[in-house]
Amino acid sequence: MKTYDIALIPGDGIGKDVTGAAWQVMQAAAKRGGFALDGTRFPWSCAYYLETGAMMPPDGIETLRKFNAIYLGAVGWPAEVPDSVSLHGLLLPIRKGFTQYANIRPHRLLPGVQGPLRSDGFDILCIRENTEGEYSGAGGRVHSGTANEVAVETSIFTRAGVERIIRFGFEQARARRKKLASVTKSNAQKHSMVFWDEVTREVAKDYADVEVSHYHIDAIAARMVLAPESLDVIVASNLFGDILTDIGAAIQGGLGYAASANINPDRSAPSMFEPVHGSAPDIAHLGVANPIAAIWSGAMMLEHLGEGHAAAQVMSAIESITARGIGTIAGKDRTETITQAVLAALS
Amino acid sequence: MKTYDIALIPGDGIGKDVTGAAWQVMQAAAKRGGFALDGTRFPWSCAYYLETGAMMPPDGIETLRKFNAIYLGAVGWPAEVPDSVSLHGLLLPIRKGFTQYANIRPHRLLPGVQGPLRSDGFDILCIRENTEGEYSGAGGRVHSGTANEVAVETSIFTRAGVERIIRFGFEQARARRKKLASVTKSNAQKHSMVFWDEVTREVAKDYADVEVSHYHIDAIAARMVLAPESLDVIVASNLFGDILTDIGAAIQGGLGYAASANINPDRSAPSMFEPVHGSAPDIAHLGVANPIAAIWSGAMMLEHLGEGHAAAQVMSAIESITARGIGTIAGKDRTETITQAVLAALS
Ligand SMILES: CC(C)[C@H](C(=O)O)[C@@H](O)C(=O)O
Ligand SMILES: CC(C)[C@H](C(=O)O)[C@@H](O)C(=O)O
Numbered sequence: 001m002k003t004y005d006i007a008l009i010p011g012d013g014i015g016k017d018v019t020g021a022a023w024q025v026m027q028a029a030a031k032r033g034g035f036a037l038d039g040t041r042f043p044w045s046c047a048y049y050l051e052t053g054a055m056m057p058p059d060g061i062e063t064l065r066k067f068n069a070i071y072l073g074a075v076g077w078p079a080e081v082p083d084s085v086s087l088h089g090l091l092l093p094i095r096k097g098f099t100q101y102a103n104i105r106p107h108r109l110l111p112g113v114q115g116p117l118r119s120d121g122f123d124i125l126c127i128r129e130n131t132e133g134e135y136s137g138a139g140g141r142v143h144s145g146t147a148n149e150v151a152v153e154t155s156i157f158t159r160a161g162v163e164r165i166i167r168f169g170f171e172q173a174r175a176r177r178k179k180l181a182s183v184t185k186s187n188a189q190k191h192s193m194v195f196w197d198e199v200t201r202e203v204a205k206d207y208a209d210v211e212v213s214h215y216h217i218d219a220i221a222a223r224m225v226l227a228p229e230s231l232d233v234i235v236a237s238n239l240f241g242d243i244l245t246d247i248g249a250a251i252q253g254g255l256g257y258a259a260s261a262n263i264n265p266d267r268s269a270p271s272m273f274e275p276v277h278g279s280a281p282d283i284a285h286l287g288v289a290n291p292i293a294a295i296w297s298g299a300m301m302l303e304h305l306g307e308g309h310a311a312a313q314v315m316s317a318i319e320s321i322t323a324r325g326i327g328t329i330a331g332k333d334r335t336e337t338i339t340q341a342v343l344a345a346l347s
Numbered sequence: 348m349k350t351y352d353i354a355l356i357p358g359d360g361i362g363k364d365v366t367g368a369a370w371q372v373m374q375a376a377a378k379r380g381g382f383a384l385d386g387t388r389f390p391w392s393c394a395y396y397l398e399t400g401a402m403m404p405p406d407g408i409e410t411l412r413k414f415n416a417i418y419l420g421a422v423g424w425p426a427e428v429p430d431s432v433s434l435h436g437l438l439l440p441i442r443k444g445f446t447q448y449a450n451i452r453p454h455r456l457l458p459g460v461q462g463p464l465r466s467d468g469f470d471i472l473c474i475r476e477n478t479e480g481e482y483s484g485a486g487g488r489v490h491s492g493t494a495n496e497v498a499v500e501t502s503i504f505t506r507a508g509v510e511r512i513i514r515f516g517f518e519q520a521r522a523r524r525k526k527l528a529s530v531t532k533s534n535a536q537k538h539s540m541v542f543w544d545e546v547t548r549e550v551a552k553d554y555a556d557v558e559v560s561h562y563h564i565d566a567i568a569a570r571m572v573l574a575p576e577s578l579d580v581i582v583a584s585n586l587f588g589d590i591l592t593d594i595g596a597a598i599q600g601g602l603g604y605a606a607s608a609n610i611n612p613d614r615s616a617p618s619m620f621e622p623v624h625g626s627a628p629d630i631a632h633l634g635v636a637n638p639i640a641a642i643w644s645g646a647m648m649l650e651h652l653g654e655g656h657a658a659a660q661v662m663s664a665i666e667s668i669t670a671r672g673i674g675t676i677a678g679k680d681r682t683e684t685i686t687q688a689v690l691a692a693l694s
């Protein structure tokens with residue numbers, strides 16, 4: 001039987017609850033689809049850090065490399081471990097270390113989910129650059145602690161880095177409605193963002209069949225609220241993609257529905273799948289986290305593994321339960337109830 | 348009679364239409380209030396650039412310095428003049444040159460205006476840093492035009508720059524519901540944004556009566572859509588404030604309602620008032636631009652000049668016409684119709 005080796009990193013807080021839920025659903029889909037998912041669990045998390053002094057072992061990245069895919073719940077426990085440690089010690093090194101340069105996040109309303117907007121007809125795919133740009137980490141301070149203190153943070157964009165994500169965006173647009181929105185702030189950031197615009201114009205020559213629009217981040221953020229139905233595929237830098245995908249999550253009803261895939265398109269290393277939400281310390285261990293984003297992320301993993309049919313079945317199962325009002329109202333249904341309903345719909 | 352000297356820069360496109368509208372209303376309010384506004388018009392704009400090669404004369408900033416306030420419509424005409432020229436040649440130099448470090452933008456629904464959100468009860472005041480940060484302009488490129496090209500853009504935050512805007516934010520919060528939301532992305536940008544958080548925590552010691560919350564930009568962007576009623580005063584960096592205020596504009600019904608003040612709180616130089624919207628080339632010269640944002644910005648100018656009573660009368664006039672459905676539906680009422688209605692309500 002075809003077997004995929006999956007690294008499971010449940011992480012912290014509700015990351016653990018939703019990973020359990022998503023994994024049960026993925027297993028059920030595999031069974032139906034005639035393939036196997038062999039999961040190896042890694043306890044890397046803030047708890048692990050408090051015990052060992054590191055979010056993962058020094059050879060963590062090398063350990064993960066041999067897997068077919070990585071599934072991550074959520075990391076972070078800010079009360080005990082600063083974000084700078086938890087995220088820069090686990091999540092961000094995996095994204096960068098495995099050149100998962102395309103962070104894909106779908107935004108649409110599941111049937112039965114009422115979003116915050118009066119208008120509901122949108123179907124957006126955000127493609128976020130995931131390895132450089134505003135998250136490069138370059139910078140520092142001078143005159144620390146004095147009145148004269150200065151902090152600088154440098155965004156670094158490379159031609160290869162920008163070109164590959166824009167090309168990826170065009171490919172996605174070509175496979176959908178052939179409309180690509182490229183996002184910058186070139187009217188204020190004249191080095192990095194003018195560069196992004198230039199590269200977009202060059203790559204566009206290879207995709208004459210795709211209509212490209214150039215938006216400033218402020219304008220497209222407003223557009224996602226005022227006229228989301230006018231958007232299809234969006235390609236944006238690391239920071240701008242981060243912001244837009246949280247707005248995308250909001251208009252689709254909240255972070256409980258926002259799935260994501262961190263893709264290494266060349267398949268030179270594993271890709272990673274994770275719900276967009278964080279570890280949500282306030283509701284951790286209560287069994288009330290909505291696992292739908294996590295299950296949807298699992299479907300994206302099955303799709304990436306080449307099991308498109310199984311992925312589609314998981315999506316249908318999700319849609320059939322939300323259409324019946326299960327998992328559609330924040331806090332109403334327990335994690336377990338929603339998971340069992342998806343499992344029942346799958347079988 | 349008390350007379351204020353106002354520099355009027357109508358700018359480009361609908362900037363000209365809405366400045367005319369706002370100026371009529373401000374004049375009427377002045378007449379009723381027993382003070383005078385003496386306007387001097389400056390044709391600085393993209394048209395001016397095409398004629399003279401500059402957006403304003405070399406001594407433009409010095410010329411403006413002697414005015415009590417500056418009122419600006421909108422600048423930009425991207426088809427003929429790149430944004431890098433139009434904005435960096437006029438708007439941004441005024442903001443920076445006159446240390447207008449606090450960009451204030453109110454977001455609430457005017458009576459009769461239906462916003463895009465199902466939930467309508469919010470009243471947010473965004474305070475945006477307006478002189479440094481992500482808009483510092485520092486950066487450059489190496490290996491231009493080669494496969495090895497790299498573009499960098501450096502955000503520069505100074506202690507004085509961050510401290511004064513945060514202090515300003517606290518003062519505003521103290522005058523309202525004593526709730527301040529400070530916005531960063533310190534989990535990913537560990538130099539600039541961790542610095543901002545530190546300064547916020549220090550300044551907070553002087554404002555024990557104000558409750559401070561720390562949000563990441565992605566989370567608060569989503570919150571503005573999902574639970575805007577939970578926010579009151581927001582203080583954010585130049586870029587983050589730019590993005591949040593466009594979301595604010597969106598939830599209040601669109602850019603036709605988004606007013607702004609670029610304030611020099613020390614009054615060492617004039618402040619500038621402008622609607623948030625741009626020059627909107629697509630609807631320029633059609634007489635259909637909504638002047639409400641511009642008129643509201645005029646009210647903010649009156650308030651800043653110390654004419655709080657006149658400012659309040661302008662706001663009541665605006666609210667009384669929107670409550671009657673005038674100016675509440677995009678494109679329905681002409682600029683002139685709305686302006687006349689406000690004037691009638693004022694008298
Ligand atoms: C936790 C944080 C560093 C992360 C990001 O900004 O990338 C998260 O917000 C996300 O969107 O995946
Ligand atoms: C035109 C642009 C440079 C400007 C900005 O980003 O500051 C505008 O978007 C605004 O918000 O006033």
